[in-house]
Amino acid sequence: xxxxxxxxxxxEELLYFIVLSIFVGIEVIGGVPTILHTPLMxxxxxxxxxxxxxxxxxxxxxxxxxxxxxxxxFLAVLLGTLNVVxxxxxxxxxxxxxxxxx
Numbered sequence: 518x519x520x521x522x523x524x525x526x527x528x529e530e531l532l533y534f535i536v537l538s539i540f541v542g543i544e545v546i547g548g549v550p551t552i553l554h555t556p557l558m559x560x561x562x563x564x565x566x567x568x569x570x571x572x573x574x575x576x577x578x579x580x581x582x583x584x585x586x587x588x589x590x591f592l593a594v595l596l597g598t599l600n601v602v603x604x605x606x607x608x609x610x611x612x613x614x615x616x617x618x619x
Contacts, residue, residue: 524585562604569597 525532572593579586 562601562608565597565600565604569594569601572597 572590576587576590576594579590581587
């Protein structure tokens with residue numbers, strides 16, 4: 518327990534930054550009209566591709582005994598991949614709506 522509190526106090530500014538960015542992200546996405554969500558998701562695929570590459574890079578350079586970095590890196594890769602695949606699926610469905618029916 519003492520180690521956890523020490524870790525939190527060492528990275529207090531980073532935790533504030535993460536929490537603040539979550540709230541800002543919710544407000545920004547919540548303000549986007551529904552009609553624009555699908556085109557924005559296509560753009561988010563590229564951003565999450567960068568997140569995946571960055572997470573893999575961090576995991577490769579992390580100390581093997583630093584389990585927290587490895588777990589967070591794995592979660593970043595997993596969630597980024599889910600978002601990219603979901604974005605492509607939604608974009609593909611959107612583009613099918615504009616195809617001419619035979």
